[in-house]
Amino acid sequence: MSNVSLYSVAYTLSSVLLGALAHLFPAPIHGWLISGTVVTALAAVIFAAILLLASMLNTILLIWYERKLLGRFMDRRGAMHVGYAGLLQNFADGLKLFRKDTVRPGQADPLGFWLSPTAYMVTSLVIFGLLPISTGWNGGSLPLTLLLALVIFSFAPLFIFLGAWASNNKYSLIGGMRSAAQMIAYEVPILLAVVAVVVLAGTFDLNTIVLEQRNYWFWAPLFLALIVFLTGMLAEMERIPFDLPEAEAELVEGWNTEYGGMLFAFFMLADYLRALVGSILVVLLFLGGWTLPSYVPAALTSFPLAGIVWFMVKTYLVFGLFVWVRASLPRIRTDQLLRLGWMRMVPLALLSVLLAALVVLSHCLPLIGCVPSMGG
């Protein structure tokens, strides 16, 4: 793996830019421009810009990826004409939405109406910034990153409900209510599944969780937890079959019925950004993050930025799984979702916590052979 970290890239860019800029100015300003404070401040801005760019590009690519994949599942081709294989179609769509007027319904509450898409977008971006992509490629390594990410992840129904309430539209309101009600079905199983991972890894720090998977990826002992986590993530992202809040057949477009133009684009982008973040979480917690098993030839893991490449490959494969589910299953009812969450997923998640505890106690994996050196 290469040693280039996101911060070193940002810092180098910042010092090069400021160094070039400083030549244009006389001595006092020159000296101030190349001082450590200014360079660090600009580095932080560049850092954030890189993260923003990466998240937005990935999100738009993810939409393209889903359209193409969904097309194959439905025996058709998806976007084709703008750019190579329709690669630029979503950029064109985004440009169109950007140019459109944003209309607020007369009776809608302005503050809530404008605030909700922005907050939805910003919280999704914050989660993306928290998650490590590769060694050294993350926004910040806190001891409780995983917990923080999950907490921010579950902010979303709040903002959805806020926007739905402010829209002053019955369909929006029903969608927002459903979104809030749906939350109690999936949050508990997701957190229990995460508890199983945390028990096995012994930490809430995502970098360490990935490092703990050096001997075996956590999906092997925690397959049940993986299933629960995937299902819960589907509900968390409000994707089919759990897209009750925006059930097109009954609720027009659900909670974003009244939103158009760039505000709709915000919701759309944030939706897919959350899908991306969900896939990233699955990869980090269960599929070994940016590492590959030791039997993989070294040539595949030693090229520059190999960690990021393998991480993205895994992420897109996991997202492909979500698309597969979307292509296959019909939408279920609220009561079915609640029954699924409480009567199936919670017991399974508890079982997997028990399994994780047993694995830690025995320091051994009887299922896949003995692993003597357990971390954590």
Next chain:
Amino acid sequence: MSATPEESPGREEKPFLWVTRPLATAAKQFVKSLWRPSTVVYPFERLEDPKFRGEVAVASGKPIGVGEIWDNYRGVHALNINTCISCNLCAFSCPDVCIEMVTVPGGDPKHPKKCPQIDYGKCSFCGFCSDACPEGCLSMTTRYELSVHKREEMVYSPARMFEVYKSKLPMNPIRVERPANEDQILLDPPICIGCNACSRDCPTQCITMLDIAKPTAKPGEKLPKRIWKEPVINDSDCVRCGTCISVCPKDCLFWGTRQ
């Protein structure tokens, strides 16, 4: 997964199938269409391309591959301007009145060459015109793409149909045999004034004006003022277009059977 026996009676035996069976179906479809979905990317490939001729269906007693255009498909007309004799039969036969005879270069000033111009906004692709064409110069091809941006572009001039002809598209070979027209052009001699209009306008030049004997006037009788010639029609060359009948100023030509 979430279905319970009392809610959905069909699923009590294997509730898991509710999830697994659709997933399997979708996966099967995905694998099948991974290399090539069944979508035909139309402007870039067409159903009649050889690669789509896999299955064989039997239609009209003849095996026709999927996507193959039928032999008697009636599409855009091809017009061979060189053999067109300006007989006007296509325009006569058109039930939609979409054919207009327009002048094309190549005729002499007295005898302008006129070829059909077809307005595809009106055309119903019945094929009567190509059946009526005595020279076989107007026939229908298998070209079916007619979409245009402007209404005026739907009118195909003779030159444009000549381009279609030159592109050597498969022609519609099945032609309705023209019903044997036993009628011939007959002349009512006393009315004829020998004006030469029929001979001049005959597209096949099968009418010749022959001298007739000028009768000697009886005393007190005045001979009609006329040219002492009469049209003689060569039946074997006549395409029975009726041009001579329509141009005759005295209506002395008519359809009939020679006794």
